[in-house]
Amino acid sequence: MRFSEITPHSFRNLSSDPVFLGPGLHVFAGENGQGKSNLLEAAAVACGQRSFRRARPSACAPDGESFGVSAEVQRDGRTEHVRVEWSRAQGRRYLRGGKSATFREVSELAPAVFLAPEHRELVTGSPEARRRFLDRLVIGWRPAAGDDLSRYERALAERNALLSHAHGRGPGDGELETWTEELVTAGAAVRRLRAGALSEWQADFEPLARDAGAAFAEIQAEYPSGSETAETLRARCERMLPAERRRGHSLCGPHRDDLLFTRAGRPLASEASTGEILRVAALAKLAEWHALARARGVAPLFAADDFDAGLSRAAVDAFLASLPPAKQAILTTASDPARFKARAQVIWIRAGRALSAAPAVQAAGV
Secondary structure, three states: OEEEEEEEEOOOOOOOOOEEOOOEEEEEEOOOOOOHHHHHHHHHHHOOOOOOOOOOHHHHOOOOOEEEEEEEEEEOOEEEEEEEEEEOOOEEEEEEOOEEEOHHHHHHHOOEEEEOHHHHHHHHOOHHHHHHHHHHHHHHHOHHHHHHHHHHHHHHHHHHHHHHOOOOOOOOHHHHHHHHHHHHHHHHHHHHHHHHHHHHHHHHHHHHHHHOOHHHHOEEEEOHHHHOOHHHHHHHHHHHHHHHHHHOOOOOOHHHOOOEEEEOOEEHHHOOOHHHHHHHHHHHHHHHHHHHHHHHOOOOEEEEOOOOOOOOHHHHHHHHHOOOOOOEEEEEEOOOHHHHOOOOEEEEEEOOEEEOOOOHHHHOOO
16 A cells, blocks of 8 residues: 555645655655654544544644545555545544545555654553554454444443442442443453454564564563453452442553563563663554554555654664565654665655755755
């Protein structure tokens, strides 16, 4: 899969001119604040994904009211047109070939993996960030699993609503028991899916980590809750119910799970350097690309924002050498891209507009 064209419409600071892309590696270069990350974010939206910056849709619209992104997708020898629109009044809308589509249809048509500096939170961030990563692996591995994730989210919301109004046992206990059982059944399914998707991902992450050097060879990622059964979760819910009534929300289940990154048995976040953490995040996303490609039977887009920020020259070279065999890869950089010209098409971004050559002020070295 690759893009041949991306056209933003009132998206952040980007020009509405189409950006044309070919196969292979592309490097978008420019000073900070010129629109490089915005263009990558527009590409993510066109792939049926949310912002990798976790930005609200209104933040992507200059007027806070609406935006759109159109794209031409080359897939299996054919060209398809997709468009994503968002408005405060109507929310998000997907079109494929001019006809209404679902986000799942668009994401399956245009599979992609995005890497950004924000993904260091896989190691240093909250458990919520790692749960999002796990659930992205699940959707990539089994797209229909989105129904299981939604089922659990609904059960959790309904159960929390009952708990927030519960003070001791009362007329609502029967309904609470019903939603507890639904949470247990759906939660066990989510954990099985997460464990299965993680196993697929580990099959790629572990050799990538070994190839990255001795400092990474001992890194492990574990999902301790993946082995828990429905019976274990049910018993835990029964044991925690008094505390849940006091606090007004569910205290056990997949929404509280974590993915643990360790090295030689110690938490990675507490001992790894900034450069190592960035490298691990990159390895994690590269492994995600390989797992997604295997599951979908097609080479997804790979894109990395500020891919060389905080990395040594040797680490940058190692990252470039490890890029997956995608039909198209898009990187952004705020550094001088001269050393990438032999292997990539370099496109400059200035004031939200893509340029075929370096802006005159930068070419002059100012």
